[in-house]
Amino acid sequence: MATVVFVHAHPDDEASQTSGSMARAASEGHRVVLVVATNGDHGDVPDDLADGETVVHRRRAEAAASNAVIGTHHVAWLDYADSGMTGWAQNDHELSFTRADTEEAAQKLAAILREEGADVVVGYDWHGGYGHPDHVKVHAVTKRAAEIAGTRRYLESSMNRSAMIRSHQAAVAAGLDVGDWDPSAPMDDGNPLGSPEEELHWACDVSEFLEVKRSALKAHASQSDARGMLEMPEEWFAQGFSWEHYIEPGRPDGMVTGWFLGEETVG
Structure with missing residues (x-):
């Protein structure tokens, strides 16, 4: 069995992006650890905050509940401030994740990888999937932390842009209302969503x-x-969330339909 550490930018990113893989790994007996880079303090402010409760308190509690459902064994926090989207004033906050020294943040993450005895660490692709500054930073920090800690395998969570484009084209051809959704359109940093299938x-x-x-x-x-x-x-949810995609630098080109924790890849 392996110890797999998933690194995410904000509390809730694990639910939308890799919770299927996390739950699958946990169900198979692997140790699953989540590291959250920021405290999510610039998320939506709920109307029902109790006296003295902050957005950070609420989001930590929600993360605990989410990961209890997933089967995550441990949740660790790097405790940087949420940087907000590209161009927001929060980008320049002295405690924001995007302004953090990459080497310093990587050392913090590497310490967790060592403590956990991580066999696999999973970060984000080079532009964080959709260009959010904190997601881009996760890529740089996780990649460097894997090098520092000597973690055996390093993967990057991404999205299959090619598959989304095919689905979008099929929906438009069928006359469905897709609103302004277009996976080929520029995202937060000007790049399209995810990665091409190749x-x-x-x-x-x-x-x-x-x-x-x-x-x-x-x-x-x-x-x-x-x-x-x-x-x-329900049909769209199943189509959008039944598959999770990863880049593994150093592997031969070509997408394998399989499981990155299969017996032939672990051990």
């Missing part, structure tokens, strides 16, 4: 864990993004 290495079937994913998203009830995903028609 850059991916793993397509992991997590359809067995769709209800876990729903429950993890429900746990982050204060956040409009999580609520919006849950409002998707």
